[in-house]
């Protein structure tokens with residue numbers, strides 16, 4: 001994020017800004033819309049307060065739940081399913097950015113069955129998005145009954161912390177590490193990084209899910225692939241060895257808090273200015289900054305809503321606030 005202690009909102013300047021938070025003096029970015037009488041937003045090209053005024057002191061229309069046709073549902077191993085959906089080309093384009101996710105729900109189930117799922121692949125030409133679901137609990141089990149259609153709501157974008165560093169990386173060596181079901185969101189990041197002429201070493205830890213569900217997506221992509229079991233000491237040793245082999249500018253951590261912490265420790269030991277981007281593992285419930293289930297605290301004790309806020313990734317890890 002460059003400067004420390006800066007919290008920005010992933011939705012700022014999008015068609016969903018200003019939102020409910022602005023109407024309630026809780027805007028993540030705009031000090032006026034936090035009830036203060038001064039302007040202190042680290043101007044990023046959009047005045048949320050002005051937008052709010054233009055909208056008659058009201059929020060813009062929030063994201064809507066839509067019915068989406070299931071093009072394909074395919075099982076991998078015991079408990080992973082890949083769902084392919086038909087969506088509008090606009091939505092597919094909006095969901096191409098690293099960190100994108102949607103809420104999905106069986107159409108027979110009530111609202112509280114909404115569950116966030118990372119986008120693994122988006123094709124704006126065909127109007128198609130793919131997600132990988134690990135069947136774990138009540139909400140994901142309910143998705144197994146869906147044959148023809150599903151409710152989806154999106155686009156949401158805050159699935160990664162440290163997005164600005166990822167987006168600012170061009171023509172560099174990047175280490176991408178993904179474990180289990182978190183290999184799915186790594187694919188959008190990998191595509192983005194390759195598009196920006198980066199050279200990727202992709203460490204794949206199949207974890208409990210296996211990696212068969214993403215093989216079709218990364219086959220053919222030009223990068224070095226290494227399979228490791230990062231739950232073992234040997235695996236971590238090999239990761240450390242790999243890490244020292246190149247002068248990486250960015251490390252992507254896709255997995256649990258433990259993985260984030262291991263990679264952060266490697267970076268700290270290296271004494272290099274290596275940026276870290278990590279999957280956002282906080283409990284996302286409403287995705288709109290309203291319910292509070294994703295609340296975390298930065299090093300300085302600032303309360304932030306992790307469904308919307310982008311912070312320097314170290315600020316969260318140091319508090320042990322990235323969940324797995």
Ligand code: FES
Pocket residue numbers: 283284285286287288289290291292293294295305306307308
């Ligand atoms: S998920 Fe509800 S406030 Fe963040």
